[in-house]
Amino acid sequence: MDGVSGPGTQSQPSFDKSRVLDVKPLRTLVPMFPNPPQAPPFVCSSPFGPFPSGFTPFYPFSMGPPGSQTAGEARNQDGAAGYATPAAAVPLRSFGTPQMGAHFSNGDTGSSMEASRDINFGDGGVGTASGSKKRAASTKGLSPAEAAAQRKARKIANAAASGDIRKPNLANVVGLPQVQREDGNREVVNYVIMKFDGVRRRLSQLEDSKEASTGLIKRADLKAGNILMTAGFRTNSRKRIGAVPGLDIGDIFFFRMELCVVGLHAPSMAGIDYMTVKTDAEDEPLAVSIVSSGGYDDDAEDQDVLVYTGQGGGNYNNSGKAASDQKLERGNLALEKSSRRGNQIRVIRGIRDTSNPSIKIYVYDGLYTIQESWIEKAKSGANLFKYRMVRLPGQSPGFGVWQSILKWKESVSSRPGLILPDLTSGAESLPVSLVNDFDNEKGPPYFTYLRSVKYTKSLNLSEPTYGCNCHSACAAGDLNCSCIRKNGGDFPYTTNGVFVSRKPLVYECGPSCPCFPNCKNRVSQSGLKVRLEVFKTKDKGWGLRSWDAIRSGTFICEYAGEVIDKTKYDRDESSDGGDYVFDTSREFDKSFKWNYDPPLVGEDTAELSEDYDIPTPLIISAKDSGNVSRFMNHSCSPTVFWQPIVPKVGGSGAIVAHQNAKAISVDTSYGVNCRHSLRLLVEMAVTGKVSSGGASHEAVGLLVGSSVAWGVYDG
DNA sequence: GAGGCTTCATTAAC
DNA sequence: CGTTAATGAAGCCT
Incomplete structure (x- = not known):
């Protein structure tokens, strides 16, 4: 046996493997596919709520395209109620309705599809007359600040239009309708965050490339935020005391600008947000939210109590100013007033991961009141x-979960319900713990752990070989690198390894490229980067979740399993054997709405409209052998998507380059060279909810929680 | 690799 | 209504 055994076999060498066949498979991971032409649009959305973000959903089995119904019905049903959205939620596609469309000055609301495209980012045109007209007209009703920002944006747009055609010209983003701009809901929040990160990743990508590094883009997060704010592509701009619609306790963020665009905390820098409330007597400033981020000497050890320091006086850590007394004005005054009134204040906690200090996240921790000052x-x-500040009782956990995770990372055994510290037995570069804090089941049925796809027969690969001549590492913007040229001239990842935009096929550097293994174009080859946990869900068998905050665009893992024959698959499917099967031959989403949108001016979009077929379709079964991906459950609002990636083809035995001896090595006697592997990327992560592991239908990924942001879920 | 420095966006207040 | 001041974070540079 050339593999690592699943749980149970270490202690029970004589484990009866036939049990595998006796146990009804828990779930199937079906790749996300677009609606077939004959199906109505947004099949996945209704009635479970809209699914505006555009990353293609995994079909709920009961709702898939007609052709997939038969097998689907027999499988585990996606809990229909589980994915219902609040009745009050306004579907994003209703942006195209006349009443909403009125906020579009271009009048292009002829069809809902058209309008919803406009919602995204206007017409993508250069700084044309029509574009300018649109902007001018849309100035109406803006605050002075917004109008000023818009003037500024226009300048940038003009500069971009007259200059280098590849410079971003995202200034013609069309804002959301006034209604959503002022008061959000979950869908709108998710949508805004997704767009923010799409633009941010793209700006980051441009910043990384040499040609743009001399240009205007620095701090892609600020830039992206500015673009959206300027256009009015934001929500909850109306300040309010207390909860904000569409935002849940436990939501996580990676940038201050994200708090800004979703209306959780308006100031881009300051830690205290406040608003002036008119009373009979006088106007009174009242605090609405604070961010505790470690800049001041806050005492943030306790889960429910936070001793927060006022602002100003040059007492901030990074302030170059001499420290002086803080004054009772602005935010400090607002906190004082709120204290007297006993008002609720939203608290966002900044958290630095001790094991990875470069990463800082912001967790919305709910409402607090000030006990004393x-x-x-x-x-x-x-x-x-x-x-x-004392946390109001009865709120679901937010910050507290992260504190627990830090402890678990220090000592795995402190994790309640731990069954195995590492179910991969060292096969992966990071441990994957097996946990059941729900009932007494001791683990999932037996399977063999594979790190990668296993080929049981030779595949006739016809794709041309490619390979670069870069030494040490391929550099973004270097068009001499043929791998970069294969990717359309763009580096597919930002420097910190975040995937930028979806496309039919991504070309990573492969075995015949001379660049080093740490080349930034080898992201998916380095194994797990996220600390995962397989856990028992309430009603969906076993699921997968993460201990790390997973940023949108983070590579999670490939879909490992055994490549099987189509005929075998067809046969199995009819007898309920289709579970755990991932069929890559199906077309996948063409909308790529996860990407920044529209394409930058002058960018060639032709490749997106032609061929979406991946070169060598595979059917992968993870039923008997697989990796962590086999525990990902289906969801109608997925937090991950699937992205085909190819390494270089050719070079015998290349797949064995996965070095861990305990891992199943690919049997090269079948003539396996390096094939294209199928890998999963997270869509996630921006507003993930932290769950303490209760495994409700939505408390799936530890760090993920709702439609946008989970790395992994059960469903 | 740690610490300092620079730059940037928003909005209340003037 | 236009302008300014106050605020802090992220990433680069040394």
Whole structure:
């Protein structure tokens, strides 16, 4: 046996493998595919709520295209109620309705499809007359700040239009209708966040490339935020005390600008957000939200109590100013007033991962009130305002979960319900723990752990070989690198390894490329990067979730399993054997709405409209052998998507380059060279909810929680 | 690899 | 109504 055994076999060498066949498979991962032409649009959305983000959903089995119904019915049904969205939620596609369309000045609301395209990002045109007209007209009803920002954006747009054609010209983004702009809901929030990150990734990509590094783009996060804010592509802009519609406790963010565009916390920098409330007597500033990020000497150890420091006085860590007394004005005054009134204040906690200090996330931790405030002397001798903030009881956990995770990372055995610290037995570069804190089941049925796809027969690969001549590492913007040219001139990943935009096929550097293994174009070849956990769900068998915050575009894993014959698959499917099968031959989503949108001016979009077929379709079964991906459950609002990636073809035995001896090595006697592997990328992560592991239908991925943002889920 | 520095966006307040 | 000041983070540079 050339593999690593699944749980149970270590202690039971004589494990009866036939049990595998006795146990009804838990779930199937079906790749996400577009609606077939004959199907109505948005099949997946209704009635479970709209699915605006455009990454193609995994079909709920009960709702897939007509052809997939038969097998689907027999499989585990996606809990219909589980994915219902609040009745109040306004479907995004209704943006195209006349009442919403009125907010579009271009009048292009003839059809809902057209209008919904416009919602995304206008017409994508250069700084044309029509574009300018649209912007001018849409200035109506904007605040002075917005109008000023828009003027600024126009300048940038003009500069871009007259200059280098590849410079981003995203200034013609069309904002959301006034209704959504002021008051959001979950769909709108998810949509805004997704667009924010799409633009941010694209700007990052351009920034990475040499030609643009001399240009205007720095701090892609700020830039992306500015573009959206300027256009009015934001939500919950109306300030309010208390909860914000569409935002849940436990939602996570990776940039301050994200808090801004979703209306959780308006200031792009300041830690205290407040609003002036008119009373009979006088106008009173009241705090609405605070961000505790570690810049001041806050005491944030306790889950439910936060001692927050006021702002100003040069007491901030990175401030170059001499420290002085803080004044009772602005945010400090607002906190004081809120304290007197006993008002609720939203708290966002910044968290630095001790194992990876470069990553900082922001977790929305719900509502607090101020219990007491006082003045305290800083080390510098300056007076600081201190506020003891206490979390309102009865709220679902947010920050607390992350604190627990930090402990688990220090000592796996402290994880409640732990069955195995690493179910891969060392096959993966990171452990994957097996946990059941729900009932007494001791683990999933037996399977063999594979790190990669296993080929049981030779495949006739016809794709041309490609390979670059780069030494050490391929560099973004280097068009001499043939791998980059294969990718249309863009580096598919940002420097920190985040996938930028979906496309039919991504070309990574392969075995015959001379570049080093740490080349930035080898992201999916380096195995697990995210700390995962297989856990028992309430009603969906076993599922997969993460201990790490997974940023949108993060590579998670490939779909490992055994490649099987189509005929065998067809036969199995009729007898309920289709579970765990991933069929890559189906077409996948053509809309790519996860991407920045529209394409930058002058960008060639031809490749997106032609051939979506991947070169060598595979049917992969993870029933008997597979990796963590076999535990990903189906969801109608998935947090991951599938992206075909090819490494270089050719070079015998290349797949064995996966070095871990305990892993199943690919049997090269079948003539396996390096094939294209299928890998999963996370769509995620921006507003993930943290779950303490209750495994409700939505509490799936530890770090993920709702439609946008989970790395992994059960469903 | 740690720490300092620079730059940037928003909005209340003037 | 236009302008300014206050605020802090992220990533680069040293």
